[in-house]
Amino acid sequence: MYNYKIFDSINDECESLWKNAKQDSQLTLTFFQDFDFIKEVSKANNTDLKIVFIFKDEKIILILPLEIKKYYFFRVLQWAGTGYSDFCNAIFSLKYKSDLNKEDFLELWKKILLKIGRYDVIYFNNQLSNIENLDNPFVKFFKTSKFSLVYKINLNGEFSDYKSEIQNKDKKHFYELHRTILKQKNLEEQAKVQFKVTNSITDNFKIDSHILQKRKQLTKKGAKNNLSEVFINIFDNLIKQKKISFLKMNLEINSETISSCFGFIFKDSFYYHVPVLLSNKYNKFKPGKILIIYILNWCIENKIKKFNFGLGAEKYKKYLSNHSTSLHRYINFQTFKGFFVFLFINFVLKIKRFLT
Numbered sequence: 001m002y003n004y005k006i007f008d009s010i011n012d013e014c015e016s017l018w019k020n021a022k023q024d025s026q027l028t029l030t031f032f033q034d035f036d037f038i039k040e041v042s043k044a045n046n047t048d049l050k051i052v053f054i055f056k057d058e059k060i061i062l063i064l065p066l067e068i069k070k071y072y073f074f075r076v077l078q079w080a081g082t083g084y085s086d087f088c089n090a091i092f093s094l095k096y097k098s099d100l101n102k103e104d105f106l107e108l109w110k111k112i113l114l115k116i117g118r119y120d121v122i123y124f125n126n127q128l129s130n131i132e133n134l135d136n137p138f139v140k141f142f143k144t145s146k147f148s149l150v151y152k153i154n155l156n157g158e159f160s161d162y163k164s165e166i167q168n169k170d171k172k173h174f175y176e177l178h179r180t181i182l183k184q185k186n187l188e189e190q191a192k193v194q195f196k197v198t199n200s201i202t203d204n205f206k207i208d209s210h211i212l213q214k215r216k217q218l219t220k221k222g223a224k225n226n227l228s229e230v231f232i233n234i235f236d237n238l239i240k241q242k243k244i245s246f247l248k249m250n251l252e253i254n255s256e257t258i259s260s261c262f263g264f265i266f267k268d269s270f271y272y273h274v275p276v277l278l279s280n281k282y283n284k285f286k287p288g289k290i291l292i293i294y295i296l297n298w299c300i301e302n303k304i305k306k307f308n309f310g311l312g313a314e315k316y317k318k319y320l321s322n323h324s325t326s327l328h329r330y331i332n333f334q335t336f337k338g339f340f341v342f343l344f345i346n347f348v349l350k351i352k353r354f355l356t
Contacts, residue, residue: 002100002108006115007051010039014051021053021060021093028092028132030308031266032085036243038065040234041081045069049080050116054108061100063091064112068119074341077119077334079127083226084234086273086310087150087327088126092134102141113334120338123345124330126311136328144328145349151321153307159297165322176319180289187285191253195294200239200246207239207274208232210248210262214276227274249298251291259287261295269306270299289316 007014018035021027031037042049045067052064065080079088100108128150129139138144155162163181167174187193198205215227239246244264251259258281262274272295277288299307309317311327318324333342 002054002056002104004052004054004108004112006112007049007053009049010042010051015039017053017060018051018063021063026094027063028094028134030087030089030128030131031244031264031269031271032081032087033065033089033091034244034266036238036241037085037234038080040237041084042067044230044234045081045084047080048117050077051080052112052116056095056100059093059095061093061096065091066116068117074120074337075118077116077122079124082123082125084231086126086271087128088124089128089131089136090138092131094134096134100137102137105137105141118334120333120335121341121345122330122332122334127328127330129326129328138330139328142330144330146326146328147349147353148311148327149313149318149324150311150327151309151313151317152323152325153296153309153321154323155296155300155305155307157300159300162296162300162322166320169322173319176316180286180293183285184290184293187253187282187287187290191282192255194252194255195291195298196250196252197298198248198250200244201242205239205248207235207246207248207262210260210276211274213278214274217276249291249295251287251294253282253287256281258282259291261291263295265304268304269308270295270304271308271310273310289320292320 015035022035047067047069050064050066050068052062052066053060054062054064067078067080067082069076069078069082079085082088124138127136127139127144129136129146153162163174163177166177211227211232215225218225218227235246238244244266246262246264249261249263250257256279258277258279260276260278261272263271264273265271272292275288275291296307309321331342331345333339
């Protein structure tokens, strides 16, 4: 009834199957599971790819973009792109929900693991509990730990509709939104304020200076980040392809760029990917939040239906959002060596939860 095929690289057959599946059926995927992104990550990253296609009656119902990566003395089975992706998930055809029950799914997964090769630990991080209104079976059917939320804004109608929805949702949230809008008006009365958008489809731009500025700020705060040269190269290569609208959104005050965001549009969503504050001059006005208000209005004007804040559960994201999805991780082991790594990872995660 079901069968599967595992590819150790993205060869012509793998690419053809993936792209045909995308054309033939609606796939549940975020930007970070798109073929072009996974291909660029696989070229830049030294990992052992394991791309799994699951079929029913010769129709693809699941794609599992996996990789085995060596860390020191042990090998980890993880989602392809882990380390460069906000969200790490399998890809499902909308037919999946009615075609695979829990028993079938777990039986298939056992068979795939036996064929996938040697690894010590499974570490599936940053898994969304729900993808395009479909429950994620790697969260629903496995013992996972919920560790964060992803905040989003569903944009249905005008900005006034969004504002009313926040007002009905929570008074404190509305107060934060209303205060930001007031600061925006005050700033516009006192200075020349411009919102500028550069689109990779029509304009040529690079992101290295933007990313380096963000990395510098995060390093100063002692925060870990993945904004390496590899990260820059991955996105520079994607920008050059001109398939996806990558955007630089700048808030200029008196002709000086104060706040900026590197983001992109995928399907019907804007991804607020790498925001950066470039000056402290106007901090009392909260230029980062004001930039978000401009971006939201721009999304509405351009018929973008969703605004995705990406990783990080900062309070401002919570206050401005009208929707959220939980993030989960799954950890397991295969070998005796992996068992000790499994215990160590769980110990470190418990310490982190205690400290936060």
